[in-house]
Amino acid sequence: MSVALRIAPLVFVAAVLQVSAIAGARILGAEPDLLLVTVVAVGLVAGSIAGAGAGFAAGLLVDVMTLGVLGTTAIILTPAGYWAGRYGETTGRGRTYAPPLAAFAVSLAAGLGGVAIHFLLGQPVSAREALVTLLPSAILAAVLVLPIVRLCRVVIAPQQQYEPARRVELV
């Protein structure tokens, strides 16, 4: 089965859960963003192109299900998945702390990006409200990403073991 077919159900389930089951939930002042975390995990496990594609599809799904302006969430999640993928392919490759660090950074960037995009689209945004939840949500994303990355490894690349960084060959 191709990687895209393995990723699709993951993204679909995460999107449906995000808009229906866990949206609006607050844990110690933080809003859990399962979809963003899933996109980051897909990027880390399957690479930057898969991450960008997952982010794009996830964004469109959310906008369709919430009857929002089509494309706004995709604009945020596409670079999020791409960046997580690039980080996983380069600096973060083989590092244990890579998933929480990537989820934390992407969550902060996506929060700020979301405020900026809604502001650009002329939709009133309470920057204070958004900024207050930003840090706790990023910390929650860093915690949530660990089991999601594990799940992604099982679903997307079951035969692929976690490889440490290759050594430089000297002759």
Next chain:
Amino acid sequence: MTVRRPSAGKSSSRTSAQSRRRLVVGILLLVALVLVTLSFRDGDDGPVSRAQNGAAAVLRPFQVAADRIAEPFRDAYGWVDSLFDARSDAEQLRDENEALRQQVVQAQLAQRENARLRELLQFRDGPRLPDGFQGLAAAVISRPAGAYAQAIVVAAGWNDGVRVDDPVVTADGLVGTVSRVGTRTARVRLLTDDQSAVSAVDLVTDAAGIVRAGRGPRAPLRLDRVPKEAVVRVGDTIVTAGWESPRFSSLYPKGIQIGRVTSVGRTDTDLYTQVQVEPFADMSSLQAVLVLVPADRSAG
């Protein structure tokens, strides 16, 4: 000691992979931007909106199913969460109970007087719903995430008679208005959204103002544009004003409960009285709502 350098072939393949990556991301972002532009330009009747509505209708069963599966877990979480607030709530409720007991006596006296006045004015006693409206029950099937999205999506749409700007309530009070309608779903802009504005009056003193989203975490709503000379007291109930003029009328019927005044402040520099309002409806845990559909529309 020599370091083996990558060959020219490897370098060019790395460059092409990099270009491919950038191309893919660029195309995806471009498509997203085009969709945003088309969504804005087309409005609710364009092909993009129609396609979105069609896709939303297809995805609706999945949302409903996920919501139903999650409901017991959400209830359990809400129950545990409420235990933490139980002690402070008990004290508050004791005080409220005392105040309500006194109000009951006052209300009984007022009721007698009211009955007399009704006879005099031939005032028609309406049902609980505002006159001329029917309540269409709809389950809440999704809630857009993020601090910038104060909205919900309900499982009723155009086919059920829902239209843009229809008021949405719960048994507790006003929730918001319909901001977008799909075939079988509708997006509701909550009162806590920055774009919401409701003409309202203080039920006790008749002080008029506009209910908007609050700026602080203590009270999600504020009653704006209340003149300084108007009297508003903590604990007063705020209801929709429901004004009508020959050419225009308020979107909201008269007398729908909105919330209770939690603080009133006046400063020399402010033009208006600062009034904070706690909504009766709990916007964070909405499970089902009533969309108020004009009776003539629902009959037709």
